[in-house]
Amino acid sequence: xxxxxxxxxxxxxxxxxxxxxxxxxxxxxxxxxxxxxxxxxxxxxxxxxxxxxxxxxxxxxxxxxxxxxxxxxxxxxxxxxxxxxxxxxxxxxxxxxxxxxxxxxxxxxxxxxxxxxxxxxxxxxxxxxxxxxxxxxxxxxxxxxxxxxxxxxxxxxxxxxxxxxxxxxxxxxxxxxxxxxxxxxxxxxxxxxxxxxxxxxxxxxxxxxxxxxxxxxxxxxxxxxx
Numbered sequence: 001x002x003x004x005x006x007x008x009x010x011x012x013x014x015x016x017x018x019x020x021x022x023x024x025x026x027x028x029x030x031x032x033x034x035x036x037x038x039x040x041x042x043x044x045x046x047x048x049x050x051x052x053x054x055x056x057x058x059x060x061x062x063x064x065x066x067x068x069x070x071x072x073x074x075x076x077x078x079x080x081x082x083x084x085x086x087x088x089x090x091x092x093x094x095x096x097x098x099x100x101x102x103x104x105x106x107x108x109x110x111x112x113x114x115x116x117x118x119x120x121x122x123x124x125x126x127x128x129x130x131x132x133x134x135x136x137x138x139x140x141x142x143x144x145x146x147x148x149x150x151x152x153x154x155x156x157x158x159x160x161x162x163x164x165x166x167x168x169x170x171x172x173x174x175x176x177x178x179x180x181x182x183x184x185x186x187x188x189x190x191x192x193x194x195x196x197x198x199x200x201x202x203x204x205x206x207x208x209x210x211x212x213x214x215x216x217x218x219x220x221x222x223x224x225x226x
Contacts, residue, residue, distance in 0.1 A: 027108030149221030
């Protein structure tokens with residue numbers, strides 16, 4: 001006979017992801033400057049005027065210094081999937097510390113959970129196709145990431161400039177497309193309230209068609225990063 005009993009699949013870091021979710025949800029819901037994007041399938045928030053024009057210009061200059069062709073995790077390479085330029089900042093840089101702390105405070109999270117800020121530059125035609133920010137435990141890279149802070153919880157993305165055309169952050173499962181606007185912080189929970197991965201957070205950096213796009217991303221883990 002075939003055993004048809006349902007087996008429970010253990011989700012790595014589920015309880016920690018649920019706990020982090022509650023913390024950020026409470027902080028953002030209490031922040032009058034935070035706008036909750038209307039959808040019942042995911043938790044997405046935006047805060048306008050998060051950075052000044054001068055801060056955006058400074059960070060754009062920093063991205064230009066460190067940017068190199070973007071890469072993907074081993075085992076996930078696909079031609080033309082991610083064609084932007086990417087650069088990791090120096091975690092000890094004064095500006096990086098200041099902006100990181102500001103994001104930490106907005107989300108109500110300890111900086112220990114946050115990865116070092118990463119800058120991305122998109123030129124005409126460049127994009128990052130549909131993907132999830134959370135890790136897939138079935139992939140080989142998970143062995144390292146499990147020890148390196150575990151699963152990604154929230155994503156915080158800072159738009160540094162207005163893009164002349166294209167370059168939206170699209171959530172195809174939600175029917176939502178967010179145009180980049182300088183100084184705006186966009187953040188979302190990569191998990192559901194129960195701590196399981198939220199597949200509806202599938203998203204893409206759509207192709208820039210005119211001008212350029214500069215963004216900063218800071219991912220938060222379920223445990224201390226690094």
